[in-house]
Amino acid sequence: MLRVVVDPEVPAQVANLMRRNGPLLSRFRSGWNPEARSGVGGAALGVLGATGLLTVAAVAAVGAAATPLILLMMVEAFVLLVLYLAKRPAPADSLERVLYRHTRQWQGRFLVLEDFDLPSRQLLGRVQQAIDRILRSRVNGLGLLDSVRNSVMLPAEEWEIARLLAKLSALRTRHHDLARGGRTPEVAAAMEPLERALAASEAAVAARVEALERYARHVAEADHALLSQHQIEEIRAHLPEYEQLVAETGASTLLAPEIGHLAQDADQLQRALRDSVRSAHEAFRYLDG
The missing domain is CATH 1.10.287 (Helix Hairpins)
Structure with missing residues (x-):
């Protein structure tokens, strides 16, 4: 389910109220006014x-x-x-009146489901899923990423992509309406440059979405490496018990090499974590322009 997208310049309290009440915002967009009543209730x-x-x-x-x-x-x-x-x-x-006044004050600074056509909704859904995965990741929560910049940059990126998708949706709808009654060769020729402009813009927005998804994948890899590293460290904490056991049973010649590999595994996971975090930082810099 897509959430309301709000310009980061809108105060956080108002923005959160809008995000929690998407259906109400849609009713306002359709023309409903909760204040259209007489002076006495x-x-x-x-x-x-x-x-x-x-x-x-x-x-x-x-x-x-x-x-x-x-x-x-x-x-x-x-x-x-x-x-x-x-x-x-x-x-x-009432909540309806308070929210309605906020929407009047911040008109044009938020976008609801009705602002997007189906292709744009699909892209926006991918954007919001990627952002959620990044912000909820363990490496972000532990500060291994630039969590402060994430909290600022990612909502700004969501808003910018959503704003562009809303414009694309409106232009696509208008373009389809113009072509609905059929085209003469002259009209088709005149519309070709417009169609190329739409296609180029769609590709540019899709590229931004893909860049955000790449960043989310690097963050997921870092999360995976972090989890694996912690699990290996827990195993290593109990290594002396296993070493003592194999020594007492005379099985050291058989199992010592395998147990020794734990240290190598932990070192490899540590390097994998560093590499995945570094890749995430590089993806972030690319995303940040």
Whole structure:
């Protein structure tokens, strides 16, 4: 499921609120306005209307039998109720209204599912999966990567790619609409340069996505090497027990070489970890431009 993409310039609290409420943002995009209500709340208006009808009905029922004083008291009671409801503090703003105001303030600084066509959604999904794998990796959490730059650069890269994909989606839709009614040879010739421009732009964006995925693969390799290294180190911690056992049983001539390979394995994994982290850093520099 694609998440809302927010410009990194939007305050973090607002951005997180937007990401958690994608369906609401889509409703706003379709034209729904939670603030399109009268000054007095709908519930209050309902109470006023019902009370007014009851008052009129009561006056009609009492009719001539009522004294002027009783009629006056009934009208005063209705007026007091109206004044109370009018002056009562407004309820706290709902999530819908708060979010709606944020979307008005930061219009154009966030993108929802409806901003992308199917090919763009697929590419954006790959972007978000790659970023999640990088940020959730053990090597990133342990600071073996540039975790600070990751936390800044990766959301910026997500936003930039999403922004380009949204533009591509809009242009592709318009392009298909223009060609829907059929093309004369003249129109086809005129549209060829536009189609080449679209194809070149699509390839450029896809290349950025692939670069991000390469970085994620290097990070995954570093994670794998780190895990293997820790497991080998745990085995090595118990090596003296195994050495003592084979010595006592007289099996040292058979098993000592194999046990000795543990040290070599650990050294190889240490080098593999260094190499994979270095590769990840190189991929990061390429991605960073």
